[in-house]
Amino acid sequence: METIVSGDLRKTPLYEEHCALKAKMAPFGGWLMPIQYEGIIAEHAHTRSTVSVFDICHMGEFMLEADPVASGLDRIVTQDIVSMPEGTCRYGFMLNEQGGIVDDLVVYRLGKTSWMLVVNAATTPADELHLKRYLIGPHRLTNASNDLGKLDIQGPGSTEALQKLVGEGVAKLSYYTFGKFTLRKENVIISRTGYTGERGFEVYISNANIRGLWQELLSLPGVKPAGLGARDTLRLEMCYPLYGQDIDASRNPLEAGLGNFVDFSKDFIGKKALQAVKTQGIRERLIPFIADSRRSPRHGFGIYVNGVKTGVVTSGSFSPSLALGIGMGYVAMPLDAGSKIEIKDGAVEISAAVAKRPLYTKGTARS
């Protein structure tokens, strides 16, 4: 096993499990996380064809008891959360006053005035400050990140695998809904969500029970562990943004092409700034692209059109599904799908074409 040693990195409750599986470990978002077990390409393919389990304990969860309007929560999230039925989840953003993205998150409506907010690992402390700053009126906010773990079970076979442990009810969950189930005598939340593009679930379970669940899942036929390496190639093929790389506080959802997750019919923090962006025109746009070869574009490489630099790659990798280099980056001019671009860094030159989202079109997430 290859370990990068740093005293400041946190370990998930599954650290010993990863070591036993000879995972390659590396830092991510302040945590020492498994990057791969048998190999990124094999784990990627297994997730697309069968089912994989990912340790996602590093992500943050906030529990909130609050009226959505009186507490200001509806203003904190770009999506309309007031109309959300109980038992559903919604993807959206928390913005600053300038319209910059503080974080992307999934909001779970647990009850009439009961919520779970699932956020990125590295941004959890800043998110907590942001929530405390903008929540008003009576409310109770708890950072549950230290006690609550999360496993993602992703792939076309995820329903079949998970129902062996929790019963057939889990098969009834539709995309972006969740239910409460019993696992290892604990009442847990399971949602039909994920970050891979495949049919899948996210299970929120206490740290005390997560090791048992991990072992139980891996003992099921066809279920294999997958690391953050495969998670990254899977999400990039779907053009899902990675916070800190494709989006951050200097970018807004309109530039990122994620305006669908912003509801302009209601008020939200950053709305004025985004309306100004709409009026003045979008300065730079995040575009996905596919290389003509297997060569991988990388974060920071320049994007050129007819020899003139027009942008920068934010995410780039080899796509195991397409067997070609793929990526996303911001460009300063409108480019239609099919437009030819060059990706350059020093002596490296990669021909590519602007593509449509998603780059991988056979995902089973909604099926």
Add this chain to the structure above:
Amino acid sequence: MNVPQNLLYTKEHEWVRIEGKIAYIGITEYAQSSLGDITFVDLPKKGAVVEQFKFCATVESVKAASDVYAPLSGTVTSINEELSAHPELVNHSPYEQGYFCVIEIKDASEKTKLLNADAYRTYIEGLAA
């Protein structure tokens, strides 16, 4: 870790197999295992002149790109064409089917600057500790 006795090695994890005036070049088991799935190999062109311990190729894995250095100086006489469609051969067979190229050796005395199999094995064991 597989370290064949009949090869010479560099501390940058390249190997060379000398056959008279020519030499096969590639990267070691240790290198391919550290890199993970190899997705692309950028080889020197036939006829290119390479210098000992200087850049001669790029190998890309899913996560990163790495430079490969020539273990000996010489002129590239042929390259492993198979790697353009099947770079994973470097993972599966780093010392045979996954070789990078063949060079005509310029100066055979340069091999004294390389490690033999025992010295290289000791070296990588030291890295793992």
